[in-house]
Structures are given as structure tokens and as C-alpha cells.
Amino acid sequence: MSETPEGATPPRVDIAIIGGGLVGASLGCALAPLIRERGLSVAVIEAAPLPSDLDAPWQPSFDARASAIAAGSVGHFRGLGLWEALAEQAAPIRRIHVSERGRLGATRLRAEELGSEALGQVIPNAWMGRVLHRRLAELPLEWHCPARVETIQPAAGGHRLTLSDGARLEAGLTVLADGGRSGLKERLGIESEARPYDQVALIASVEMDRPHRGWAYERFTADGPIALLPLKGQAMELVWTHEAGHEAPRLALSDGDFLARLQAAFGDRAGRFRRVGRRHAYPLSLVTAKETTRPGLAVMGNAAHALHPVAGQGFNLALRGVMDLVGALEAGLERGDAPGSAAVLADFEARRGGDRHDVIRFSDGLVRLFGLDSALLSHARAAGLVGLNLLGPLRRTLARRAMGVQR
Ligand SMILES: Cc1cc2nc3c(=O)[nH]c(=O)nc-3n(C[C@H](O)[C@H](O)[C@H](O)COP(=O)(O)OP(=O)(O)OC[C@H]3O[C@@H](n4cnc5c(N)ncnc54)[C@H](O)[C@@H]3O)c2cc1C
Known part of the structure; x- marks a missing residue:
């Protein structure tokens, strides 16, 4: 991706997804109908380089998670x-x-x-990544990889991002799907509760x-x-x-x-x-973000909740979040609401209902019930x-x- 000259207005997209891991890539794929049929512009930014052989014959690794x-x-x-x-x-x-x-x-x-x-x-996981990224490659979306989002700042109608490849972007809705370890959440002032x-x-x-x-x-x-x-x-x-x-x-x-x-x-x-x-x-550890939405921002996947794997719920919970966000975006587009608008994000939170809280409590309860001690x-x-x-x-x-x- 080419650099945006200093001082020029950065190109704007409707949605920027920070992180092309399991959750960010699933969201990119789930947005396909809105990209193709409703003209939604989407950028995915992933820090780690992708393997170049997404279509090569699959060699199941004996080591993979x-x-x-x-x-x-x-x-x-x-x-x-x-x-x-x-x-x-x-x-x-x-x-x-x-x-x-x-x-x-x-x-x-x-x-x-x-x-x-x-x-x-x-x-x-490697197979899921491969299937998701093969689908992403077929979609008309802006793909920055390998590129790390280095800064994120609220701007009129969304957020402004600067990327390690020199590009700058503005997005109406920024989805933080970076796994929660990049420091971006903290830089936005979003606190997390962490219980090792x-x-x-x-x-x-x-x-x-x-x-x-x-x-x-x-x-x-x-x-x-x-x-x-x-x-x-x-x-x-x-x-x-x-x-x-x-x-x-x-x-x-x-x-x-x-x-x-x-x-x-x-x-x-x-x-x-x-x-x-x-x-x-x-x-x-159990890490939960204290805020999962703000105007122009949604925090998803491990960035929103990192759970104990005992009940295998983390990604399943996140995928339901992905589907709810897409549902809220679609309903918003019908009403004429912008992707990052308060109405869309409130609808997203309403669709999530008690799911996030219930699953976190369920997984945490299992760990405590079956503690090691x-x-x-x-x-x-x-x-x-x-x-x-x-x-x-x-x-x-x-x-x-x-x-x-x-x-
Ligand atoms: C041991 C273990 C077993 C598990 N088993 C299960 C299971 O059986 N079932 C289940 O449902 N869940 C399971 N989980 C949970 C599941 O792995 C997570 O929910 C899932 O990986 C979260 O994906 P994510 O995309 O949010 O985060 P990640 O997988 O961490 O992906 C984040 C992505 O963002 C990128 N990134 C980071 N910073 C930046 C930046 N600044 N700019 C651009 N890109 C960036 C990273 O390179 C990465 O690709 C397990 C977890 C663990 C630890």
C-alpha cells in the first residue's frame, strides 16, 4: 500500500479491521454480502505476514494447534x-x-x-486461517499485510489510523480485533480487568x-x-x-x-x-475489556475477552459477536445509519445481550469448580x-x- 503524503487527507473506508486473526478474518468474510451488494468499503490490517502458499496442497502439521x-x-x-x-x-x-x-x-x-x-x-487453527484468508483474497477489500497499526486517534466521524507501511487511513467504524496485546486498546484509554x-x-x-x-x-x-x-x-x-x-x-x-x-x-x-x-x-488469565463499543469503535475477540480454554468457548463466543455486528450493520444500512453510528453500535450491544457475560461466567466458573488445588x-x-x-x-x-x- 502506498504512503499517504503528510498533510493530505487520508483515504477513508467505512470499516477498518485491525487484526486478520481468527476473529478479524471471520468478520472480513462475514461482511462479504455488504461489501459486494451494498458497496461497503472495508480495510483489513494484519501485522504478521501470511504464508504465500494458501492454495498449495495441505500438509496437516503434527504440531498445529x-x-x-x-x-x-x-x-x-x-x-x-x-x-x-x-x-x-x-x-x-x-x-x-x-x-x-x-x-x-x-x-x-x-x-x-x-x-x-x-x-x-x-x-x-492453521486450516481455519487458510480457508478464511483464501476467501478474503477473493473479496474487493483493502488489504494491508504485513502492516501494523501503530497509532489510532478519534477523528471526526470515526478514527484515524497510521500504519507501519507508511499508509494512513480514516474509518467510520474501526474494529479492534488485534488479540488485545498490541497496546492500542490502552492507548484509547480502554481499561481491562485482568485476573491471572x-x-x-x-x-x-x-x-x-x-x-x-x-x-x-x-x-x-x-x-x-x-x-x-x-x-x-x-x-x-x-x-x-x-x-x-x-x-x-x-x-x-x-x-x-x-x-x-x-x-x-x-x-x-x-x-x-x-x-x-x-x-x-x-x-x-481472564481478561475482559471494560468497554466493547464507543462511537466509531468495536472491540472484538480476544481484545474484548480472553478466556480460559477449558470449555473451548473463546472463539465460539467471538464468532457470535461477529455475526451480531454484521446483523447490526445490515439493519443500520437499511435505516441509513452509518457503520460507526451510535445507533448501530447500540443495536450490536443489544444483540449481544447477556451472551458475553454468561459465557465468561460459565468458563470462569468451570475453572474455579475444577481448580487445580x-x-x-x-x-x-x-x-x-x-x-x-x-x-x-x-x-x-x-x-x-x-x-x-x-x-
Ligand atoms: C490454548 C488455547 C486453546 C483454545 N482453544 C479454543 C477452542 O477450542 N475453542 C474456542 O472457541 N476458542 C479457543 N481458544 C480461544 C481462541 O484461540 C481465541 O478466542 C481466538 O484465537 C481469538 O482470536 P483473535 O482474532 O481475537 O486474536 P488473535 O488470534 O490473537 O489474532 C489477533 C491478530 O491481530 C494481529 N495484530 C495484533 N496487533 C496488531 C496491530 N497493531 N496491527 C495489525 N494487526 C495486529 C495479530 O498478528 C493477529 O493475527 C483457545 C485459546 C487458547 C489460548
């Missing part, structure tokens, strides 16, 4: 015409088994009980000695909760939560020793662990799990929320 996508999100992607491509590398979750090592309590959530084929789907969990998620792909048949597992162990999600083929995605600091020795183990420790902690329920890919560590609590947890298994309606509520079909 994957996300559990709720049934509700699958419906949204289907509506956007993206599901067929996403499904190529998706694995359905047909059953979820929640248990506690060394205790009787266990609960099973079955898709068929909810009249559904799958409780959700697990998709490698003092936990670190250790992520890796693991290969099992037998087919997973669509089972996902959440197992609470003395070494921290271990989640296994089915991936396409015989591999599973491991999310092993540790007390902060305790993950370092696990990261340093040889593959063989790591697999032995994992087997000892998890048990044999899913079979024998055969191979492990590269291990990554993510410190966990207290031996005493574990009795209550086991009792809770048994109770959950007995209490059909409560269990179904949990499953429906996990599927993203209940707000």
Missing part, C-alpha cells in the same frame, strides 16, 4: 459458505467424557441425546494407538486438567493445564518421557499415547460430576452450551 468449534459456529460458517472447505480438515466430537482420575465420578455428553450428529468439530489464573496450558498433538471414534475427554488429575480433542485421523489435540511454573519441566522432557508422564496422569481410557508433536505453552475440593468435584451424570437436564444444559446452541 486446533480449536473446538461448537455446532452453532458450524451453522454460522455454513451460512457464510465456508463450511465445506473447513470440513475438509474437521473432526466431529460425538461424545464428551468428563472424569476425575482416581474417583468414580464421570459424566458423558452424547450428541445423539441432543438429536445432533456432533457436539462440535475440531479444526486445526496462575495456570499455563500446555498444547500439543498426540497420536493414539487406536481410533478415537469422535470421543473428546476432559479429565481432572492431580497434575491439572487434561483435555483431549479428536483430530482428523488418529491424532488428538492435548490441552494440559498446569500450575504456572510447573509446565517448564514437562516442556523440557524428551518425547518418550513426556508420553510416559502423560499416560500416567491420564490413564488408559483413550488408549496408549504413541507420539507427541511440538509442545507450546500459553499462560492463562485443594484435595478437599476434589471430593466435591467428584460428587458434582456424579451428580451431573444423574441430573439429565443440567447435563443437557452443559452440552447445549458446549455446542453453542444455548446462550
Whole structure:
């Protein structure tokens, strides 16, 4: 993108999306009908360079991170015409088994009980990125990549942005989808509430000695909760939560020793662990922005709420936000309201309703209920799990929320 000469009025777009990660890229794709049919002008600015081989044959990486996508999100992607491509590398979750090592309590959530084929789907993040960016490349939008938004300032009717590639932009609506770590939110004076969990998620792909048949597992162990999600083929995605600091020795183990420790902690329920890919560590905290909209501004995805991954809700929640924003923009265009207008943003907030608050409370509650500590609590947890298994309606509520079909 060419530089805007100093002093000249920067080019103006209706919407600037800062960040082309999962959320910013999903929003760009979801805006396609408004771009094509209503002439909405959109710019996406992404700091990290994209891989140049978006159309090359896919080599599933044994190392990649994957996300559990709720049934509700699958419906949204289907509506956007993206599901067929996403499904190529998706694995359905047909059953979820929640248990506690060394205790009787266990609960099973079955898709068929909810009249559904799958409780959700697990998709490698890299594949989602590739599908979303392939679609973005087909759209007539302004694409700045690699380019970092360096400054953001309120200006008449929106915000003015300066980019690391020398370009300047004005946007009626700026969507902050930068993941929340760029400092832009703070520079706008938007405060966040941050509560570190003092936990670190250790992520890796693991290969099992037998087919997973669509089972996902959440197992609470003395070494921290271990989640296994089915991936396409015989591999599973491991999310092993540790007390902060305790993950370092696990990261340093040889593959063989790591697999032995994992087997000892998890048990044999899913079979024998055969191979492990590269291990990554993510410190966990609950971060929520105190403001998610201002005139001319919407804060979305991790910039608005970074959750504990225990319930796999972060992206699913963000995608519902994306769909609500597009709904509010469309309704605003019908009424003649500009994208960044107070009316559109109030409609967006109204559509979000209690969803954001409910999901944050639900995920945070699960972390606290199944905290890593207290031996005493574990009795209550086991009792809770048994109770959950007995209490059909409560269990179904949990499953429906996990599927993203209940707000
Ligand atoms: C271990 C783990 C497991 C998870 N599992 C699940 C799951 O199973 N299901 C689920 O729903 N959610 C899950 N989540 C949550 C999910 O990963 C997040 O909700 C999602 O990644 C948020 O995407 P985002 O686009 O908001 O942020 P990010 O993915 O952080 O993307 C932000 C983008 O903005 C770009 N950027 C940053 N600053 C700038 C700037 N100044 N200018 C331009 N671009 C910029 C970055 O390069 C990046 O591409 C998990 C999270 C973790 C940590």
C-alpha cells in the first residue's frame, strides 16, 4: 500500500479491521454480502505476514494447534459458505467424557441425546486461517499485510489510523480485533480487568494407538486438567493445564518421557499415547475489556475477552459477536445509519445481550469448580460430576452450551 503524503487527507473506508486473526478474518468474510451488494468499503490490517502458499496442497502439521468449534459456529460458517472447505480438515466430537482420575465420578455428553450428529468439530487453527484468508483474497477489500497499526486517534466521524507501511487511513467504524496485546486498546484509554489464573496450558498433538471414534475427554488429575480433542485421523489435540511454573519441566522432557508422564496422569481410557508433536505453552488469565463499543469503535475477540480454554468457548463466543455486528450493520444500512453510528453500535450491544457475560461466567466458573488445588475440593468435584451424570437436564444444559446452541 502506498504512503499517504503528510498533510493530505487520508483515504477513508467505512470499516477498518485491525487484526486478520481468527476473529478479524471471520468478520472480513462475514461482511462479504455488504461489501459486494451494498458497496461497503472495508480495510483489513494484519501485522504478521501470511504464508504465500494458501492454495498449495495441505500438509496437516503434527504440531498445529486446533480449536473446538461448537455446532452453532458450524451453522454460522455454513451460512457464510465456508463450511465445506473447513470440513475438509474437521473432526466431529460425538461424545464428551468428563472424569476425575482416581474417583468414580464421570459424566458423558452424547450428541445423539441432543438429536445432533456432533457436539462440535475440531479444526486445526492453521486450516481455519487458510480457508478464511483464501476467501478474503477473493473479496474487493483493502488489504494491508504485513502492516501494523501503530497509532489510532478519534477523528471526526470515526478514527484515524497510521500504519507501519507508511499508509494512513480514516474509518467510520474501526474494529479492534488485534488479540488485545498490541497496546492500542490502552492507548484509547480502554481499561481491562485482568485476573491471572496462575495456570499455563500446555498444547500439543498426540497420536493414539487406536481410533478415537469422535470421543473428546476432559479429565481432572492431580497434575491439572487434561483435555483431549479428536483430530482428523488418529491424532488428538492435548490441552494440559498446569500450575504456572510447573509446565517448564514437562516442556523440557524428551518425547518418550513426556508420553510416559502423560499416560500416567491420564490413564488408559483413550488408549496408549504413541507420539507427541511440538509442545507450546500459553499462560492463562481472564481478561475482559471494560468497554466493547464507543462511537466509531468495536472491540472484538480476544481484545474484548480472553478466556480460559477449558470449555473451548473463546472463539465460539467471538464468532457470535461477529455475526451480531454484521446483523447490526445490515439493519443500520437499511435505516441509513452509518457503520460507526451510535445507533448501530447500540443495536450490536443489544444483540449481544447477556451472551458475553454468561459465557465468561460459565468458563470462569468451570475453572474455579475444577481448580487445580485443594484435595478437599476434589471430593466435591467428584460428587458434582456424579451428580451431573444423574441430573439429565443440567447435563443437557452443559452440552447445549458446549455446542453453542444455548446462550
Ligand atoms: C490454548 C488455547 C486453546 C483454545 N482453544 C479454543 C477452542 O477450542 N475453542 C474456542 O472457541 N476458542 C479457543 N481458544 C480461544 C481462541 O484461540 C481465541 O478466542 C481466538 O484465537 C481469538 O482470536 P483473535 O482474532 O481475537 O486474536 P488473535 O488470534 O490473537 O489474532 C489477533 C491478530 O491481530 C494481529 N495484530 C495484533 N496487533 C496488531 C496491530 N497493531 N496491527 C495489525 N494487526 C495486529 C495479530 O498478528 C493477529 O493475527 C483457545 C485459546 C487458547 C489460548
